Amino acid sequence: MGKIEAKLHELGIELPAPTPWPAHLPLIPAVRVGNLIWLSGKTSKMTGKVGRDVTVEQGYEAAKECAIGLIATLRDELGDLDKVKRIVKLLSMVNSTDTLTQQPQVAHGCSDLLVAVWGEHGRHARSAVGMASLPGDATVEVELIAEVD
Amino acid sequence: MGKIEAKLHELGIELPAPTPWPAHLPLIPAVRVGNLIWLSGKTSKMTGKVGRDVTVEQGYEAAKECAIGLIATLRDELGDLDKVKRIVKLLSMVNSTDTLTQQPQVAHGCSDLLVAVWGEHGRHARSAVGMASLPGDATVEVELIAEVD
Amino acid sequence: MGKIEAKLHELGIELPAPTPWPAHLPLIPAVRVGNLIWLSGKTSKMTGKVGRDVTVEQGYEAAKECAIGLIATLRDELGDLDKVKRIVKLLSMVNSTDTLTQQPQVAHGCSDLLVAVWGEHGRHARSAVGMASLPGDATVEVELIAEVD
Numbered sequence: 001m002g003k004i005e006a007k008l009h010e011l012g013i014e015l016p017a018p019t020p021w022p023a024h025l026p027l028i029p030a031v032r033v034g035n036l037i038w039l040s041g042k043t044s045k046m047t048g049k050v051g052r053d054v055t056v057e058q059g060y061e062a063a064k065e066c067a068i069g070l071i072a073t074l075r076d077e078l079g080d081l082d083k084v085k086r087i088v089k090l091l092s093m094v095n096s097t098d099t100l101t102q103q104p105q106v107a108h109g110c111s112d113l114l115v116a117v118w119g120e121h122g123r124h125a126r127s128a129v130g131m132a133s134l135p136g137d138a139t140v141e142v143e144l145i146a147e148v149d
Numbered sequence: 150m151g152k153i154e155a156k157l158h159e160l161g162i163e164l165p166a167p168t169p170w171p172a173h174l175p176l177i178p179a180v181r182v183g184n185l186i187w188l189s190g191k192t193s194k195m196t197g198k199v200g201r202d203v204t205v206e207q208g209y210e211a212a213k214e215c216a217i218g219l220i221a222t223l224r225d226e227l228g229d230l231d232k233v234k235r236i237v238k239l240l241s242m243v244n245s246t247d248t249l250t251q252q253p254q255v256a257h258g259c260s261d262l263l264v265a266v267w268g269e270h271g272r273h274a275r276s277a278v279g280m281a282s283l284p285g286d287a288t289v290e291v292e293l294i295a296e297v298d
Numbered sequence: 299m300g301k302i303e304a305k306l307h308e309l310g311i312e313l314p315a316p317t318p319w320p321a322h323l324p325l326i327p328a329v330r331v332g333n334l335i336w337l338s339g340k341t342s343k344m345t346g347k348v349g350r351d352v353t354v355e356q357g358y359e360a361a362k363e364c365a366i367g368l369i370a371t372l373r374d375e376l377g378d379l380d381k382v383k384r385i386v387k388l389l390s391m392v393n394s395t396d397t398l399t400q401q402p403q404v405a406h407g408c409s410d411l412l413v414a415v416w417g418e419h420g421r422h423a424r425s426a427v428g429m430a431s432l433p434g435d436a437t438v439e440v441e442l443i444a445e446v447d
Contacts, residue, residue, distance in 0.1 A: 026260035027275040031237045033185065033296045036331065038238040041276030049247070088329045089336040091240075091389075091441075093278055098247070098347070098396070100431045111324035126325040127339030127441045129391055130431035133249045133279035143240075143276045147331045175409035176424040180386045182334065182445045187387040190425030198396070240389075242427055247396070282398045282428035292389075292425045 004081035007117050008071070015072040030077045035085070037077065037146050041093070042069040043138035051097035054139055056105050059094060062139035063109030066092075070110075070144050071117065078148060086121040087114050089145040095138060096130030103128040110142050153230035156266050157220070164221040179226045184234070186226065186295050190242070191218040192287035200246035203288055205254050208243060211288035212258030215241075219259075219293050220266065227297060235270040236263050238294040244287060245279030252277040259291050302379035305415050306369070313370040328375045333383070335375065335444050339391070340367040341436035349395035352437055354403050357392060360437035361407030364390075368408075368442050369415065376446060384419040385412050387443040393436060394428030401426040408440050 001009070008015065021029060030039045044062035048054040054062070075081050092107035094100070107128035115122040134141050150158070157164065170178060179188045193211035197203040203211070224230050241256035243249070256277035263271040283290050299307070306313065319327060328337045342360035346352040352360070373379050390405035392398070405426035413420040432439050 026257060026264040026272060027239075028272045029274070031235070031272075031274045033235075033237055038274040038294070040274040041278070086329070086331075088331055090325075091276070093276070096431045098281065098430050099435075101433060101435045103431070103433045108324060115324040123324060123326045123329075125327070125329045125336040125338040125441075127389070127391070127439060128433060129339070129429050129439060131278050132247050132281040132396065132430040133245045133252070135250060135252045135277060137248075137250045141276060141278060143274075145336070175406060175413040175421060176388075177421045178423070180384070180421075180423045182384075182386055187423040187443070189423040190427070240425070242425070247430065280427050281396050281430040282394045282401070284399060284401045284426060286397075286399045290425060290427060292423075 002080055002082040004117060011116055013068060015068060015075060018076045029073045035147055037148050039070055039073050039144045041141045041143040042066045043135055043141045046139045047137040048139055049095045049097055050106055050139060051100040056102045059106035059139055060109035063092065063106055063142065064113050066140050066142040067110040067113040070142060074146065083149045085147040085149055087118060087124040087144065087146050090124050090126040091143045092126060092128040093131045093134065093141045094128065095134045100130050103130050106140060151229055151231040153266060160265055162217060164217060164224060167225045178222045184296055186297050188219055188222050188293045190290045190292040191215045192284055192290045195288045196286040197288055198244045198246055199255055199288060200249040205251045208255035208288055209258035212241065212255055212291065213262050215289050215291040216259040216262040219291060223295065232298045234296040234298055236267060236273040236293065236295050239273050239275040240292045241275060241277040242280045242283065242290045243277065244283045249279050252279050255289060300378055300380040302415060309414055311366060313366060313373060316374045327371045333445055335446050337368055337371050337442045339439040339441040340364045341433055341439045344437045345435040346437055347393045347395055348404055348437060349398040354400045357404035357437055358407035361390065361404055361440065362411050364438050364440040365408040365411040368440060372444065381447045383445040383447055385416060385422040385442065385444050388422050388424040389441045390424060390426040391429045391432065391439045392426065393432045398428050401428050404438060
């Protein structure tokens with residue numbers, strides 16, 4: 001078991017099993033160029049708008065869901081999570097009412113888990129912002145760039 | 150005629166002629182660093198919000214417009230579209246009501262054309278999300294990163 | 299005094315003093331990989347939604363605030379602003395009503411200052427788009443990628 005896999009186990013995080021990607025889709029989960037990998041936006045299964053349908057605390061859990069999905073994509077793409085050198089950048093998009101001001105508190109749900117897993121190498125640049133709406137009414141969608149070995 | 154230009158011809162896609170970029174603007178259509186090129190967001194000429202003024206199907210056509218504009222920018226910047234090695238990442242921003250859930254179905258209008266043109270090398274990472282509003286009330290705006298030779 | 303620092307002085311721009319970054323946050327101001335640096339989104343101190351609480355002209359000033367914050371981050375990260383080779387890409391996010399159409403005119407406040415400081419090397423790829431809401435009700439948030447020596 002790799003170091004990061006062991007850390008996930010220690011944190012009680014179980015990654016979803018790899019699932020075949022629908023071949024008809026024009027997009028793919030990730031594209032790597034050199035030592036950088038761009039991941040497609042991962043939406044939470046939790047639905048509803050923060051500030052109206054779900055609380056900031058629930059939104060935090062939705063963002064954590066996104067982190068788990070993103071980590072699973074990194075595992076599926078790289079084969080071994082120890083190949084992730086560092087998390088570079090997140091765009092954390094929160095399904096928001098037009099008066100929500102706490103997008104960072106929601107987005108921390110994803111960011112905190114990445115730091116719990118990768119430590120200092122998990123700390124990243126980030127924007128956390130309010131979207132008018134998201135696919136399938138997802139509560140949060142996060143896209144990620146990582147540096148890989 | 151290059152391979153990609155021939156493909157565009159086969160698909161019946163005509164790219165707009167290059168137009169001089171307004172010199173007073175602080176932004177430019179694209180910036181290249183090494184083998185990566187970042188393109189400025191391209192807005193559709195189609196206007197109106199998906200879910201209120203225009204349908205998802207019309208939004209798909211707006212996103213296709215964005216693809217054509219982005220491909221034209223790549224041609225203008227690189228001189229030859231065969232220099233595009235692969236499409237890396239799209240941020241597809243849909244002018245959305247606060248209840249729209251079908252941003253992916255709109256964004257496919259751009260993504261599908263990129264795949265029709267570049268095949269497997271056209272498949273990309275993507276987020277497709279709902280914006281409160283866009284410049285000039287454009288229906289869709291897409292920004293793109295590509296890998297180039 | 300470096301060339302860029304002298305330029306800032308000439309423009310009458312005073313950068314804020316470096317402040318310690320809160321160690322408990324999972325995000326950091328910037329991450330560098332090779333010759334690229336990604337900066338976290340910088341929000342304006344000005345608050346309120348463009349098109350309802352603040353005018354486009356006021357929004358321009360809010361975007362200028364973001365530029366000053368981003369330049370300060372570049373100085374803090376790189377030690378010397380002359381190490382910035384060029385500004386690559388901005389995502390300029392405007393706290394917008396659902397009918398605002400002038401996001402570019404707002405975003406120019408950030409872009410114009412970058413060009414005033416770095417000249418041709420300050421011109422960048424950009425998207426300027428309308429967000430449902432932003433952290434702390436900020437009027438503008440801008441994230442930036444730069445190429446560095």
